[in-house]
Amino acid sequence: MSKPLISRLSSDDVDFKSDLEALLAFESALDSGVQKAVSEIIADVRVRGDAAVLELTRRFDGARADSMAALEIPQADLQAALEGLASEQRAALEMACKRVRDYHERQIQPDWEMQEANGTRLGQRVTPLDRVGIYVPGGKASYPSSVLMNAMPAKVAGVQEIIMVTPTPEGERNPLVLAAAALAGVDRVFTIGGAQAVAALAYGTESIPAVDKIVGPGNAYVAEAKRRVFGRVGIDMVAGPSEVLVISDGSGDPDWVAMDLFAQAEHDEKAQSILLCPDAAYLARVEESITRLLATMPRADIIRTSLADRGALIHVRDMDEACEIANYIAAEHLELSVEDPEALLPKIRHAGAIFVGHWSVEALGDYCAGPNHVLPTGRSARFSSPLGVYDFQKRTSVIRISRQGAAELAPVAATLAYGEGLQAHARSAEYRK
Amino acid sequence: MSKPLISRLSSDDVDFKSDLEALLAFESALDSGVQKAVSEIIADVRVRGDAAVLELTRRFDGARADSMAALEIPQADLQAALEGLASEQRAALEMACKRVRDYHERQIQPDWEMQEANGTRLGQRVTPLDRVGIYVPGGKASYPSSVLMNAMPAKVAGVQEIIMVTPTPEGERNPLVLAAAALAGVDRVFTIGGAQAVAALAYGTESIPAVDKIVGPGNAYVAEAKRRVFGRVGIDMVAGPSEVLVISDGSGDPDWVAMDLFAQAEHDEKAQSILLCPDAAYLARVEESITRLLATMPRADIIRTSLADRGALIHVRDMDEACEIANYIAAEHLELSVEDPEALLPKIRHAGAIFVGHWSVEALGDYCAGPNHVLPTGRSARFSSPLGVYDFQKRTSVIRISRQGAAELAPVAATLAYGEGLQAHARSAEYRK
Numbered sequence: 001m002s003k004p005l006i007s008r009l010s011s012d013d014v015d016f017k018s019d020l021e022a023l024l025a026f027e028s029a030l031d032s033g034v035q036k037a038v039s040e041i042i043a044d045v046r047v048r049g050d051a052a053v054l055e056l057t058r059r060f061d062g063a064r065a066d067s068m069a070a071l072e073i074p075q076a077d078l079q080a081a082l083e084g085l086a087s088e089q090r091a092a093l094e095m096a097c098k099r100v101r102d103y104h105e106r107q108i109q110p111d112w113e114m115q116e117a118n119g120t121r122l123g124q125r126v127t128p129l130d131r132v133g134i135y136v137p138g139g140k141a142s143y144p145s146s147v148l149m150n151a152m153p154a155k156v157a158g159v160q161e162i163i164m165v166t167p168t169p170e171g172e173r174n175p176l177v178l179a180a181a182a183l184a185g186v187d188r189v190f191t192i193g194g195a196q197a198v199a200a201l202a203y204g205t206e207s208i209p210a211v212d213k214i215v216g217p218g219n220a221y222v223a224e225a226k227r228r229v230f231g232r233v234g235i236d237m238v239a240g241p242s243e244v245l246v247i248s249d250g251s252g253d254p255d256w257v258a259m260d261l262f263a264q265a266e267h268d269e270k271a272q273s274i275l276l277c278p279d280a281a282y283l284a285r286v287e288e289s290i291t292r293l294l295a296t297m298p299r300a301d302i303i304r305t306s307l308a309d310r311g312a313l314i315h316v317r318d319m320d321e322a323c324e325i326a327n328y329i330a331a332e333h334l335e336l337s338v339e340d341p342e343a344l345l346p347k348i349r350h351a352g353a354i355f356v357g358h359w360s361v362e363a364l365g366d367y368c369a370g371p372n373h374v375l376p377t378g379r380s381a382r383f384s385s386p387l388g389v390y391d392f393q394k395r396t397s398v399i400r401i402s403r404q405g406a407a408e409l410a411p412v413a414a415t416l417a418y419g420e421g422l423q424a425h426a427r428s429a430e431y432r433k
Numbered sequence: 434m435s436k437p438l439i440s441r442l443s444s445d446d447v448d449f450k451s452d453l454e455a456l457l458a459f460e461s462a463l464d465s466g467v468q469k470a471v472s473e474i475i476a477d478v479r480v481r482g483d484a485a486v487l488e489l490t491r492r493f494d495g496a497r498a499d500s501m502a503a504l505e506i507p508q509a510d511l512q513a514a515l516e517g518l519a520s521e522q523r524a525a526l527e528m529a530c531k532r533v534r535d536y537h538e539r540q541i542q543p544d545w546e547m548q549e550a551n552g553t554r555l556g557q558r559v560t561p562l563d564r565v566g567i568y569v570p571g572g573k574a575s576y577p578s579s580v581l582m583n584a585m586p587a588k589v590a591g592v593q594e595i596i597m598v599t600p601t602p603e604g605e606r607n608p609l610v611l612a613a614a615a616l617a618g619v620d621r622v623f624t625i626g627g628a629q630a631v632a633a634l635a636y637g638t639e640s641i642p643a644v645d646k647i648v649g650p651g652n653a654y655v656a657e658a659k660r661r662v663f664g665r666v667g668i669d670m671v672a673g674p675s676e677v678l679v680i681s682d683g684s685g686d687p688d689w690v691a692m693d694l695f696a697q698a699e700h701d702e703k704a705q706s707i708l709l710c711p712d713a714a715y716l717a718r719v720e721e722s723i724t725r726l727l728a729t730m731p732r733a734d735i736i737r738t739s740l741a742d743r744g745a746l747i748h749v750r751d752m753d754e755a756c757e758i759a760n761y762i763a764a765e766h767l768e769l770s771v772e773d774p775e776a777l778l779p780k781i782r783h784a785g786a787i788f789v790g791h792w793s794v795e796a797l798g799d800y801c802a803g804p805n806h807v808l809p810t811g812r813s814a815r816f817s818s819p820l821g822v823y824d825f826q827k828r829t830s831v832i833r834i835s836r837q838g839a840a841e842l843a844p845v846a847a848t849l850a851y852g853e854g855l856q857a858h859a860r861s862a863e864y865r866k
Contacts, residue, residue, distance in 0.1 A: 089852055092845045092848040092849050096845065102547075103555055106547060107557070109542075112539055114535075114536070120802075122802060122803050122804060124539075124804075127783075130782070130783075130815065144849070145853065176852055176853075212816040227660070230660075231671055233816065234816035237664070238664055240664075256861070256864050256865075259857060259860050259861040259864060260861050262857035262860075263857040263860075263861040266855055266856070266857045266858070267855075297857055298854075298856050299854075299856065299857065303857065348829075349560055350563075352829065353829065353830035353831075354829055354830070354831050354832065355834075356833040357833065357834075358865075359834045359838070359865055360832050360833055360834040361839070361861055361864075361865055362861070363846050363858040363859070363861040364834055364842045364846050364865070365830070367845065367846040367849045367862075368842050368845045369555060369832055369842060370555050371555060371830035371832055376827075378664070380664065382645045382827075383645040383646045383667035384827055385827045385829075386828060386829075386830050390823070394783075394814065394815075394816055394817055394818045395819060396781075396784050396786065396814070396818075397785070397786035397787070397808075397819050398786075398787050398789065399786060399787065399788050399789060399797075399798050399802055399804055400790065401788075401790075401792045401793040401797055401802060402792060405792070406794070406797065409797045409802060411525075412525045412800065412801045413796050413797050413801050416525050416529060416578055416801065417796065417799075419522055420576050420578065422696070423730060424692060424695035424696040424698070424699045424730055424736065425696045425699070425799060425800075427692050427695075427696075428689070428692040428693050428696040428794055428795070428796040429796040429797055431692060431794075432689075432794055432797070
């Protein structure tokens with residue numbers, strides 16, 4: 001018997017818990033070769049700057065540039081790419097950009113302050129980062145939508161300068177990516193990539209200004225480089241494969257569910273598509289849809305491997321159990337493909353994004369609904385959030401203690417400081433009594 | 434001539450920029466021995482669970498426990514520690530706890546939603562993490578105030594379970610730390626530490642529940658272990674040495690400034706205390722205060738080393754230049770020790786916490802003003818924030834697209850998806866037209 005198109009599991013199976021864990025398990029092995037290479041590249045870029053970046057870009061990307069200036073794409077080229085788009089594409093990109101901006105403007109956080117009777121004022125100020133770097137992969141994972149999703153929150157946050165890096169192996173540029181950069185208001189674009197691009201952004205070179213934070217997905221070298229420069233600059237999460245979890249109550253067209261699973265699976269072989277449903281007959285219908293529709297998909301090979309290796313149709317006892325399992329999985333994308341999604345919503349504690357009801361499909365969220373498509377993967381929605389304006393701002397505590405307030409607080413601080421054996425702290429407080 | 438008590442710099446010096454960089458430079462060397470040891474400890478705890486934790490705790494901390502149960506401190510012991518405090522200490526701890534709670538309650542973020550004319554609703558939900566781990570160092574850096582500052586934001590965020598770990602070398606417990614844990618509502622306390630404690634919290638063992646995020650400072654092994662489990666769980670920043678930057682206009686008592694510099698320096702030899710002032714005569718008076726007061730400090734040796742190795746009195750041209758330099762340094766603690774601090778405040782873009790005016794001294798903020806004392810170090814205030822309620826919550830995008838909304842968005846999504854070569858995305862969207 002050949003391997004099934006997609007695994008079938010049931011929460012009744014005696015080994016269900018360990019089967020589920022095995023299904024979800026994905027830990028990118030720490031490759032010591034990658035670690036060593038990245039460490040050397042970072043050291044080289046720190047010491048030799050532009051010369052190192054140029055040499056590594058020639059070696060890894062086949063660039064023919066003889067100066068860093070040749071590796072920068074001028075604003076005029078970005079604008080030309082935008083103007084060269086087919087009108088339908090341009091209109092779609094502009095609508096996506098506007099909707100993403102509108103949604104993210106709601107994430108701007110205000111300063112606040114609380115005042116005490118004695119005049120003391122305590123508060124928090126929210127300010128943008130000065131300059132950020134956005135990594136945009138080259139080749140097949142080079143997505144204009146990701147340029148918007150990474151750059152717009154920074155723009156809305158008030159970041160003054162956005163530097164984009166994107167490798168162009170053999171000099172091949174993606175006009176949609178450049179057009180998206182123009183629309184999003186990216187300030188400078190360099191055609192560099194890999195660990196050398198991350199190092200250049202973190203430490204700066206003669207030509208590339210040092211940034212305060214680096215966001216965006218990349219291969220194993222990029223991910224390792226981000227880990228290594230963390231602390232020197234901020235980074236976003238190190239992204240794992242993309243995932244969708246669909247909860248179905250057996251309502252709705254099984255073809256829709258099958259295509260939603262495909263949409264996740266077509267990203268790459270390691271992407272994960274899981275369906276939870278208490279209705280065994282419906283699961284069989286979805287499987288039938290998968291079988292029938294798969295042949296029609298241009299990326300059928302990728303989808304087939306992804307579904308076979310990492311996909312699953314899971315029969316659950318009831319909708320409560322589906323929610324419990326969903327909370328354990330804490331999926332990047334969760335679709336509530338049910339008649340009464342509002343009844344389930346309060347039971348979901350962990351997910352990157354929740355798509356509520358049959359019309360709310362992930363593909364709309366990926367491109368143009370407005371919310372960010374950069375979401376926590378690999379169960380990290382338990383503790384982290386979609387990329388947002390808050391990732392490009394930071395808070396500062398603002399502490400204004402009045403003379404009277406200091407007199408009241410100083411003895412308290414001194415007592416605690418003496419208890420910790422920190423006498424200078426105590427005396428510094430006591431001076432203000 | 435002996436080494437001066439503290440360096441004197443001037444922004445007029447020809448090498449000022451590089452001198453300042455050298456002063457701030459602090460990169461904890463990546464010790465390959467530490468990396469290897471931590472990697473082995475994590476692997477061991479993952480495989481052997483409790484047995485590994487117990488064995489490592491016996492080896493490194495001299496514990497005589499023969500079971501994990503013996504390494505847990507029961508709630509009754511925490512309560513007993515609280516009840517055993519001197520009444521002045523208890524009152525101080527309670528006041529600090531209340532003020533920290535009040536301040537952090539202001540950080541709770543509301544859910545929000547925006548609605549469109551076609552019935553589409555887009556929003557964001559904010560929910561607490563389920564369970565978090567707090568690392569509290571043992572020995573001389575075991576601070577009850579840090580227990581409050583780490584646990585209270587989690588409590589205010591609504592985290593259901595807080596697990597504290599703290600090593601007790603040779604079994605020695607710090608009653609103030611246990612009392613603070615009782616006050617803050619910590620749920621369970623284990624007397625374990627080092628990389629083994631971090632591994633146990635990240636992966637769980639038979640006795641120690643796996644958490645979703647680990648916060649709190651620690652030594653090089655703890656820091657490396659946190660880096661390694663990042664992704665599996667959330668972590669807070671890897672903290673560097675503590676720093677204060679004082680901006681003075683020459684007003685105020687130089688003894689106060691000297692003592693504020695001492696309060697930072699007494700933490701440890703690597704702590705950093707810097708003063709910026711345009712008034713050379715005032716700098717000389719502060720230096721005189723340092724010389725006179727140093728002899729009176731119980732921790733004079735630590736202060737002397739810290740000031741000599743990492744401290745500086747810097748003469749600046751004017752207050753504008755002081756603000757520019759402060760933005761470059763992006764200090765953990767910034768004191769505006771000036772007559773008119775409100776005039777400077779708008780010019781400060783980067784700092785963990787700003788202490789405004791002569792009465793607002795860091796020592797009050799460290800213990801009881803209310804804002805968190807866990808702040809970004811090592812210039813990371815450029816891109817990160819004080820520890821807060823937001824570190825113990827995460828956001829979920831909630832996407833409710835109406836039938837009409839789907840009809841409008843589907844063609845846009847499909848156009849962009851075809852442009853990216855993702856046909857299943859396009860068809861998944863088109864089904865909803």
